[in-house]
Amino acid sequence: MVKRIGVLALQGDFAEHKKAIQGVGAEAVEVRLPHQLTGLDGLIIPGGESTTLRKLADMYGLMEPLRAFAQKHPTWGTCAGAIMLAKEVMGQAAHLGVMDISVQRNAFGRQIDSFVTTLHIEGESYEAVFIRAPLIVAVGAGVEILATLDDGRIVAAQQGHLLATSFHPELTDDLGFHRRFLKMIERYDYAQP
Numbered sequence: 001m002v003k004r005i006g007v008l009a010l011q012g013d014f015a016e017h018k019k020a021i022q023g024v025g026a027e028a029v030e031v032r033l034p035h036q037l038t039g040l041d042g043l044i045i046p047g048g049e050s051t052t053l054r055k056l057a058d059m060y061g062l063m064e065p066l067r068a069f070a071q072k073h074p075t076w077g078t079c080a081g082a083i084m085l086a087k088e089v090m091g092q093a094a095h096l097g098v099m100d101i102s103v104q105r106n107a108f109g110r111q112i113d114s115f116v117t118t119l120h121i122e123g124e125s126y127e128a129v130f131i132r133a134p135l136i137v138a139v140g141a142g143v144e145i146l147a148t149l150d151d152g153r154i155v156a157a158q159q160g161h162l163l164a165t166s167f168h169p170e171l172t173d174d175l176g177f178h179r180r181f182l183k184m185i186e187r188y189d190y191a192q193p
């Protein structure tokens with residue numbers, strides 16, 4: 001069965017995620033309204049601007065449905081999306097608050113400080129683009145650190161069916177991280193009673 005992966009399409013680089021989802025052989029579904037979450041196997045919350053994402057999610061009545069979805073189904077937040085998932089956002093109120101990570105917004109400086117690097121996770125290399133990215137400053141007990149920069153700063157973490165990355169894999173031709181998320185979804189489905 002082809003997996004159906006939603007992309008929150010309120011703001012930010014959802015089109016690139018859509019392309020990457022299709023690139024790994026899954027169906028991509030744009031989500032703008034609560035009912036569009038029905039029947040999805042997983043969801044990606046893209047990068048963009050978390051404050052704007054939050055405002056739009058409030059306007060469209062999406063906050064509760066998104067929270068309920070992420071509590072039960074594989075959900076991946078990239079950059080601003082990771083901020084949306086975090087239980088703690090330094091210096092401000094949290095948004096969905098479903099993942100036991102603490103994030104610091106704009107931790108790498110301004111747009112001009114954007115950079116691309118290669119990350120290594122379990123023997124695989126992934127190309128990663130950082131744009132005004134958040135840093136995962138702390139993780140809870142049930143959270144696995146997937147990737148750090150050379151200096152040890154955390155940039156990817158997983159808590160069961162939840163995935164957070166500081167960076168944007170969708171802005172490269174490297175589909176590795178989307179493949180990884182698809183595998184997460186397949187494993188999660190298999191584990192359901």
Ligand code: GLN
Nearest residue numbers: 047048049050079080132
């Ligand atoms: N700086 C943005 C925020 O705090 C995130 C940037 C991004 O998603 N590329 O929401």
